[in-house]
Amino acid sequence: MNEVKLSIQDVNLYYGDFHALHGISMDIKANEITSFIGPSGCGKSTLLKSINRMNDLVEGCKITGKFLLDGQDVYKDIEVNTLRKRVGMVFQKPNPFPMSVYDNIAYGPRTHGVKRKADLDRIVEEALRDAAIWDELKDRLGKSALGLSGGQQQRLCIARALAVKPEVLLMDEPTSALDPISTGKIEELTLKLKKDYTIVIVTHNMQQAMRISDKTAFFLLGDLIEYGSTEMMFSTPKEKKTEDYITGRFG
Numbered sequence: 208m209n210e211v212k213l214s215i216q217d218v219n220l221y222y223g224d225f226h227a228l229h230g231i232s233m234d235i236k237a238n239e240i241t242s243f244i245g246p247s248g249c250g251k252s253t254l255l256k257s258i259n260r261m262n263d264l265v266e267g268c269k270i271t272g273k274f275l276l277d278g279q280d281v282y283k284d285i286e287v288n289t290l291r292k293r294v295g296m297v298f299q300k301p302n303p304f305p306m307s308v309y310d311n312i313a314y315g316p317r318t319h320g321v322k323r324k325a326d327l328d329r330i331v332e333e334a335l336r337d338a339a340i341w342d343e344l345k346d347r348l349g350k351s352a353l354g355l356s357g358g359q360q361q362r363l364c365i366a367r368a369l370a371v372k373p374e375v376l377l378m379d380e381p382t383s384a385l386d387p388i389s390t391g392k393i394e395e396l397t398l399k400l401k402k403d404y405t406i407v408i409v410t411h412n413m414q415q416a417m418r419i420s421d422k423t424a425f426f427l428l429g430d431l432i433e434y435g436s437t438e439m440m441f442s443t444p445k446e447k448k449t450e451d452y453i454t455g456r457f458g
């Protein structure tokens with residue numbers, strides 16, 4: 208049994224008067240892949256972003272309840288830059304910086320004080336290898352990241368997230384802008400990464416949730432309807448609403 212890496216405890220989130228998340232509680236285990244699924248607007252991204260405090264700058268956003276990372280309150284006990292180093296994020300649209308492949312990966316480590324070229328070289332190679340894209344990019348390290356294909360850019364963004372050695376990787380619909388082959392590569396990579404990382408992924412693709420995740424959480428209109436083993440949820444859902452959603456009756 209893996210230990211609990213992230214414990215979400217009775218979280219309510221408000222955007223001004225709008226109550227977007229309703230008393231969400233769930234424990235996310237280390238070295239597992241957890242999928243958040245549910246129809247558009249149900250709060251999946253809101254919950255994911257709250258884990259590394261991406262809503263801090265959203266005006267009128269108020270959160271009650273707790274997010275505990277290894278038992279530490281991410282809103283009280285951890286400084287936000289440290290939190291972002293420990294909890295990395297990959298977005299829906301690949302968003303490489305307008306700089307070279309090398310500098311994209313070295314950016315995070317540099318801001319955390321790594322200066323020696325030999326150290327940066329090693330980190331860049333390791334991160335690109337971990338993201339299964341070293342062979343494709345090793346001869347293009349000095350070239351602009353904007354010249355890569357969408358799928359390569361997304362794996363570069365994963366490498367960039369890995370370069371600061373996070374513990375948790377949050378992925379917000381990381382393959383929705385990609386073709387099936389690039390999607391397959393990211394899924395394969397995600398499965399490989401769970402050996403070293405705890406991964407939470409928002410996906411609209413239920414087949415993807417089934418293929419890669421250990422646990423699945425189903426959200427509807429700000430409520431967590433059902434959460435458990437992916438296999439159980441897709442074969443014998445406990446809730447009628449889950450069954451209706453996964454069998455395509457709505458959403």
Ligand SMILES: Nc1ncnc2c1ncn2[C@@H]1O[C@H](COP(=O)(O)OP(=O)(O)OP(=O)(O)O)[C@@H](O)[C@H]1O
Nearest residue numbers: 222225227245246247248249250251252253254265
């Ligand atoms: N910055 C914001 N200000 C106000 N309301 C917001 C904000 N961000 C999201 N919301 C609202 O909160 C609700 C949940 O949005 P969220 O983006 O978390 O849903 P989602 O399940 O991730 O949807 P999708 O699958 O379409 O990305 C929606 O009703 C949305 O309109």
